[in-house]
Amino acid sequence: MTNAQQFYVTLLLIYLGVDIIAALGLNLQFGVAGIMNFAFIIFQSAGAYAYALCTLGPPGPGNLLGAGFQTYFWGTSLPFPMPFLVAIAAGALLSLVVGAVILPRLRGDYQAMAFLVVSLIATGVATNQIGLLNGANGLSLVPKPLNDQLQLSFFDYGWFYLGLTAVFCLIAWWFVHRITSSPLGRALRTVRENEQAASALGKDVRRLRMLAFVIGGGLAGLSGALLVGFISAWAPGSWTYAETFVYVTAVIVGGFGSNLGVIIGVLLVPIVFGELTRFLPDVGQSGWIDAGQFIVYGVLTLAFLWFRPRGVFPERRVLYARPMIAKSTPASASPEGGAPP
Amino acid sequence: MNLLPLFIGFGLVTTAVLAIASVGFTLQYAVTNVLNLAYGEVMTVGALTAYVVNHRGGSIWIGLVAGAAAAAIVSLLLNRFIFGPFARRGLKLFGMVVVAIAVSLILANALLIIAGSSNFSYQFDAGPTFRGLGMILSTEQLVVIGIAVVAMVAIRVLLTRTKLGRAMRATATDESLARACGISVRRVTDAAWLISGALCGIAGVVLGMSVTGWGVFTDQGLLITIVAAAVVGGIGQPYGAMLGALLLGIVTSMVAGYFDPAYRDVSAFVILVLFLLFRPQGILADVVAQREVVT
């Protein structure tokens, strides 16, 4: 494999890792708890910007990293892995604020609309308030984590970063899996299935929703940090409302409520469908490939919603093991085997 | 020079376009309970159709009719083949918003491929500029306001004096009751989407007339402003949409004029969010409720 091909593969796999973490977060909010978070991308973005602000250093003429040509409201330089933790906190905190306002008050289509509009407001403010996050140009020259310390070649660093992404992916997956395969995950699902009945059985629906929302937001923030840590630039064009839709398509196609399902969804939608189009010849209007991608995403969503709303890999039916021995034998009744609740 | 009337003047043009558009939007919601987030794209279809006609030698007026017709047909097809079937099925978890956004993205990007991202403009003779009451308005802008007034009157006549209009109001209030009274809900729904689609197309053409250049945009500033107008006035109420359009047209123009033109759309977004959170039934809600109790 040539160096360029190798780099392309690592980049693709890093995108996959980032998208997996993001999709696991969205799945927790959307697939498991039933929150129609059409503002999802702004939480990924919060993490990305937070990461950038924690590594670019304070804005000002002395800053060699480029504060000379980019203005932002605050900055600092934190050592690895602090910026990642700050990014998670940023996503979680923004979720706390937005969720506290929207979740108690709205349901269904109105909730979806409110999130969508919040996303648009965020894009509008970030684009137009130049001094905040450098406006439409966004932030760039974000340093790659541990780059100076490791002194690897460009291509070897790519492999290192892939490893880093994989580690974060595994941690994120473990965290989410513990939740969704536990009675807590079951409780979250009751909120999705019938909020009123869940309340009538003693579930604090408000708290459960916020929990899913904030954790999902933290994961989104982590994915943003991982993304910007490698591609080193982040601008409003990277996080339009349509990007939320790409993740939503991945969740629908893959299988909402199922962690493995959304991983497959992410593999199919942004990675396979998204990247395959790269190999199409660039004929006709310029930019028609990007436009074509969104047409495919839209059609996929409609097709799956109509024909297979549970996705390629639906949420598993949970079974409980029966005791192997007669009831007269006490403690050796086996607890539930491999099946999560 | 006092800028306020100037901005109100611009506000009136914005209001005119908004009024036509949001009445159409709210009619669709009234009859099918769908927030048609692909509405902006259908406006563009109308505008592009008029452009094609216009640049083949047709006058802008024929273009207007062609645009209205094209948008009406597209709207009808959207409801017949996408919104209607999904609504009947009932999307429990995902809601119609996902469907609407999907349609919007498909249409917007298809139009982008077909029409490209460059700007278009209509060809018609520019008339004189009028100054009065502190406002400055070109002929086109006055015509736009005029069309809006005509359209609003036409809608009012339709709703209050025609059989179809009454059937539409009945269906919007209580569909099963309307059906029980012998109203063909399917025909009424089709008619509602054709009419609202025509309004949508007219709004698109008229918007194109009132600006120097327009194109296939993928930001949703105009759509959300339309939704805001509809929600502020009370979603599903045509008169409410007119009131909402007036308020939003003026407020956004004032924000653009006095504060920052870049925040024109954002101000509409903020208004919509605030209403969704704190007064989703809109301004007119109590008024309408009282009317229903009396009759």
Added chain:
Amino acid sequence: MESGSSNGLLVVQNLHREFGGVVAVDGVSFSVPAGTIVGLIGPNGAGKSTVIGMIGGAIQPTSGSIRLEGKEISGLPPYSIARQGLIRTFQLSAEFPRLTVMQNLLAAAPDHPGETLLGALVGKRWWGAYETRLVEQARGLLERFRMSGKENDYAGDLSGGQRRLLEVMRALMAKPRMLLLDEPTAGVHPSMIGELESQLATLRDEGLTMVMVEHELGIVERLCKVVVVMSHGKVIAQGPLAAVRAEAVVREAYFAG
């Protein structure tokens, strides 16, 4: 047993509820002695479901008091009232359709250590034993209600009658001190109504207190010691069904509508 005594497990006093000028519930008072089933009957539109809604917390009373074992619960959110042991069922079945019957039952159990974030993260070591006990308890209920074979069916796939039974079973998993049953036999196939009725009778005999909104007067007669008759938002009679039936005002309410 006096009607209106303030000695019941549940005491409702002077409950009022208005909806935009329309008075749905107008000064309703009654008490529910422990270990009995009180029937809430009356023609359609009398306000019975609104009363249930207020007791359960889904609707806020405009005024009035609701006391559970002496403690005021009006104004509390539904989940809080449920945590006190007052569990309601719904007129339109409110099962969790995409969860299995077993999951529906397990989800109802209160105070599960696996429902906290920390508990979930620690894992089965923390909540596994509790869960096993719950599974046993649920299987016991399924057997009792003769639905053992349906354990792994999605709740959304059940028939109407099975869903009602599921709802009662689920309410029982929630460790109730009292049940609010909103038309428990509505939509249930006649062959299953007898089953449901006998289960409710047994639960009553075991000491469970209930308020039941019900139209089927035969069931009311057999299950309820006392009924509260509502019409147009008011209580027009209270007492044993036989006595109440004889009252003229009650006959008027049912026939005049």
